Amino acid sequence: xxxxxxxxSRSPAAPADPPPPTxxxxxxxxxxxxxxxxxxxxxxxxxxxxxxxxxxxIAAVYLAFTSYDVLSAPRFVGLDNxxxxxxxxxxxxxxxxxxxxxxxxxxxGMALGLLLALALHTGLRAxxxxxxxxxxxxxxxxVAIALVWLWIYNPRNGLFNTLxxxxxxxxxxxxxxxxxAMPSVILVGIWQGIGMKMxxxxxxxxxxxxxxxxxxxxxxxxxxxxxxxxxxxxxxPATFFVLITSLIGAFQSFDQIYILTDGxxxxxxxxxxxxxxxxxxxxxxxxxxxxxxxxxxxxxxxxTLVNRRIMGGTRGHD
Numbered sequence: 001x002x003x004x005x006x007x008x009s010r011s012p013a014a015p016a017d018p019p020p021p022t023x024x025x026x027x028x029x030x031x032x033x034x035x036x037x038x039x040x041x042x043x044x045x046x047x048x049x050x051x052x053x054x055x056x057x058i059a060a061v062y063l064a065f066t067s068y069d070v071l072s073a074p075r076f077v078g079l080d081n082x083x084x085x086x087x088x089x090x091x092x093x094x095x096x097x098x099x100x101x102x103x104x105x106x107x108x109g110m111a112l113g114l115l116l117a118l119a120l121h122t123g124l125r126a127x128x129x130x131x132x133x134x135x136x137x138x139x140x141x142x143v144a145i146a147l148v149w150l151w152i153y154n155p156r157n158g159l160f161n162t163l164x165x166x167x168x169x170x171x172x173x174x175x176x177x178x179x180x181a182m183p184s185v186i187l188v189g190i191w192q193g194i195g196m197k198m199x200x201x202x203x204x205x206x207x208x209x210x211x212x213x214x215x216x217x218x219x220x221x222x223x224x225x226x227x228x229x230x231x232x233x234x235x236x237p238a239t240f241f242v243l244i245t246s247l248i249g250a251f252q253s254f255d256q257i258y259i260l261t262d263g264x265x266x267x268x269x270x271x272x273x274x275x276x277x278x279x280x281x282x283x284x285x286x287x288x289x290x291x292x293x294x295x296x297x298x299x300x301x302x303x304t305l306v307n308r309r310i311m312g313g314t315r316g317h318d
Contacts, residue, residue: 064291069284081291091292093267094275095299100182101271102250105189110242112190113197114235120198121205131202138195142255149188150175150260175261178268185269188256193249197242204238205231240311247303251296272296 161171
């Protein structure tokens, strides 16, 4: 027994498990530093968006399912606000008016903006003056623009009726007529928004590759063929951006309606945003106004997704 114990004590010990390999410390390259610097730079904007956009949106979604009049605490009512909207004839009419206004202002404004951009893209003299004159309504206060158009549409001594009187035509009461009020508002919307559309298209035209046009000219393609085969396909990203921003702007039109017609006559020019304003700040039905805003958001989101599907995204032709 003693010999056995001595042999066991002298037998080599079992080898220990090797230590796990240590992972080398990850060195932070310039890419990580750039990402961190970028996050620090956008942090103020993200904080601002979270406080002044994110929180109000969350609050609006919550209040859409409540009865709230500012003076008392919100009371949850479920889908009652949305059921009330189904029976609200004025709000249904505002949806129809908004769609009509958008249907005319957006395509006509985009077409005119593209034509003006094409004209200014050529060797036109005094291009800077024309660009400034066309873009000026975009940066002018809507209230000031609406006041000018109030004078233009004045049935007694306005510009339009004065010009019509010179050729023996008696002009209508543009903004007081249920037949002419909406066309008058549409004309103001097209005129005011055409500058931004022109500027975006002009910037896109200046970035188009010239070698494609040179090759098309060598092949004998006419200017019209070059426009439809080269220019329009390459302008798809700009067109999609202009379309979406124009749709959002048209659906959110409020200032010119408030000043020009106040939604009249007989509700012929009332818009969704105007009805939301009335519900919230005239009738103090804040919960109902938030429900209307939610419907407006859903409509805009739906139009955006449909347009993206139709246009195949924002990528142009390679």
